[in-house]
Amino acid sequence: MQSIKELFKIGNGPSSSHTMGPKNATLIFNERYKQADYVKVILYGSFALTGKGHLTDQIIDKTLIAKHDIEFDYLDVPPHPNTVDYIAYKENKEIGKLRVFSIGGGCIRIDGEEVDSKKDIYPLNTLFDIKEYCVKNRISLSDYVYSIEDDNFRDYLEHILDVMLSGIERGLNVEGTLPGLLKINRKAKMLYDKHVDETNDERDIRHLYAYAYATSEENASGGEIVTAPTCGSCGVMPAVIRYSMEHDNISRKTVIDGLAVAGLIGNLVKKNASISGAEAGCQAEVGTACAMASAYYACVKGANIDHIDQSAEIALEHHLGLTCDPIMGYVQIPCVERNAVAAIRAINAYNLASLLNSSDSKISFDLVVKTMLETGHDLTSNYRETSLGGLAKNYKGEF
């Protein structure tokens, strides 16, 4: 597994696969083909079908230095659901081509090039093995992470936390509509300010929803967020973190330990399955975010290593089969609301796990991760970020 720094990335929404990945790909193309005077860009698969709603063409247009045209190929079936070709020309002659796959969380792979295995810094790649190592060496999961990552890793997580919390603040202070044709009203501020007769616990849950909306609405508006593990699912972790700080008085130092554990859980999914909605549906994005947030909450509540495993397992297991069907390709419906639902499910998954005897559990987190990938591959492409099925197909409201 790579560093958790490759998972928690700071960038602009609305989509890690559709905006952050293509931006990185275009920067590499600019560097390699400085001599090109014209570029033809072809978007395939999910990039073609939901690229406009996800602003893929806009980010390439903004980043590509040479004169260019962008085409959408809806018919060819690419080797990866998020594929883009850059064909470079000089004086009307083709001088080279770059085919890039956006594999989730803003990461890319260049066709025909070896993956840089030097970046793999974790020797253990299953939660089972990591737990065994931790028990044997009498260390916590967060200590395990710190023992692998570099010296400034805690500072990195401090910065990640600041960006997450400021995203919530910005989102809570904006009203109006989200960009795009759906004209959806932003709801975070309304959810936060709403005056209802409620207990303190009920108020804290309402605020949890507001925090998830705030970050997700920022993402949908192109604001700065942290991929956790992706842009579309970026609202879950910040919401659960701020909830824990307010509801449970969790200190900043403990939050950082929890973030390290959440990152480890997300990294395991990224390594052994997928965090890409185009590859495995929304279970890979919001399902993974829910598992990360549940592991985070278990960690900061002082749960033992088995209960952290079980919290993440319950959270992901009950997202199995969750489809990706964003209306018109916008990361708005069902995405924003789904982040709020996943935030409360993360807390509930921990609450349930804490009541159960973990030695009775027959299903491990590793097994659910494997199952999630198989389930994702069994989903037809209509339910993997193409907007050809589900809500995207059946919604007949006004555009």
Ligand code: SF4
């Ligand atoms: S439905 Fe889920 S996976 Fe699909 S775009 Fe929305 S958040 Fe991402």
